Amino acid sequence: KAAYQRVRTPHLTKGSLYEKSGHLDHYRDAMYPSMDVDGIEYYVKPMNCPHHHKIYAARPKSYRDLPVRLSEYGTCYRYEKSGQLFGLMRVRSMQMNDAHIYCTKDQFKDEFLAVCKMYLYYFDIFGIDKYQLRLGLHDAEGLGKKYINEPELWQQTEAEVREALQEGNIDHVEISGEAAFYGPKIDVQVWSAIGKEFTLATNQVDFAIPKRFGLTFTDEGGREQTPLCIHRAPLSTHERFVGFLIEHFGGDFPLWLAPVQVAVLPVSDKVIDYARNVETTLKEAGIRVQLNGQPDKVGAKIRQAELQRINVMLIVGEKEAQDNRVALRRRFKGDLGTQLLDDVVTELKTEIETRRNTYRTN
Structure with missing residues (x-):
């Protein structure tokens, strides 16, 4: 219904891909160590994002082709320390209902709101009545360290996300220092029937990585432009969501x-x-x-x-x-x-x- 193209990507990839995406700089501690294959560093996949960027870049794009929505129900691997592992809620191998939307600036608000409304639709299906959308913003002190050092783009993108939420009449709170390293994000907090809080979904805006990957489209004037990218995971990992449902319904599923x-x-x-x-x-x-x-x-x-x-x-x-x-x-x-x-x-x-x-x- 939402016009996504379903894709599948490899579980093992050259380290150069994660260097380009910035994951090795910002996310290495959560990744499994590299393995040497014929003198080349390979990593098991911690995220689907860089792979989807490669799929987008495989063919030239016109403004008529956008938005491009790529989805994958794929496996990712993250090195969680043994003391952090917790049943289904914190695992090292996870199935993600993940997607990336590549769009123009004019399309951004509609696409971003459509993702937020998809979350609310799912919550209605599963009887999740108590939830809160949290807009994670960057902290200026973290620029160049925790966050990509593009202060003007941060301000511009955060303002656009804020406007989209306001125009869509979606209640939210703002929290400084909780953005992704490449852009502002929405985290959706939900509460189970017994009152326990979970982070269940995320909706992230990426203004930086598409440029790193050389992702472009040709606009109406024949000029090359860089698309915005929305990272979308509406129900967290499969494992985490099932764990939440078990607690939410107390095992007494509908x-x-x-x-x-x-x-x-x-x-x-x-x-x-x-x-x-x-x-x-x-x-x-x-x-x-x-x-x-x-x-x-x-x-x-x-x-x-x-x-x-x-x-x-x-x-x-x-x-x-x-x-x-x-x-x-x-x-x-x-x-x-x-x-x-x-x-x-x-x-x-x-x-x-x-x-x-x-x-x-x-």
Whole structure:
């Protein structure tokens, strides 16, 4: 829908690429050590950005081609010290839903706001009600050290980001000294249902690196111009976001998000064939289902499904098998009676497709 081109980039790259991007100067401590391959330094990829810049530069661009939006669900590697590792929240190998948008100055505000609104759209889907957008600005004392030494560009770009947020009526706070080394950024802080704060998303403006890579486009007058670049990661790393969701929902995922959505629990081996038919029907409807065919009592099977936090249990006995029905049971709601299998499948599909955040007592 957002007109991104999906790309894939290498996991291992020459160090010269990261020298050009500035990552070796500003980010070396968070990178794995280099490896020597035929006398050339190679690094495992800490970021997708330089690779996407190379893709952009592979063909000449006109103003008619912009904006160019490149996205990658790719793996990055960062050397986190052992004391900093923390479950899914801080890992060394991570999957990033990452993208870079190359645009003209006239297109910048619309593109930047579209990314911010994409974040808000995702938060609505996942039921994230408490969040804050923080605009990270540079600190003049860090120019040439922590930040690229382009004071005028910093002032200009920060003003444009501020104007974009104001025009889009997006609430935010400003924090000095929290910019990326190449430009101002938006960090999105979210709070889980139990009140814990997470940095979940980022939206960064890059006014410097495109020039380093010689990225250009031809404007309407036939002159070469350097595009602005927006770095966008709406849901952090896959690992971190899953960790946040586990805490946010307390493991009680809404049906559409649950790893296993339905457990089929036959009362005895006499109805195992019907239970398998129920399982097949659910799978064909695109529902994630688990059949418990163990020779346990049905009460034990229900307890096991409850411990696994499976939202929906379909209990089948001889009477249900004769009438093509199931006994429906849901977490936090208990026994909901016997219903036609087709009706249950329709109801579950509707709940999944509409992404209803019904869980716990809702």
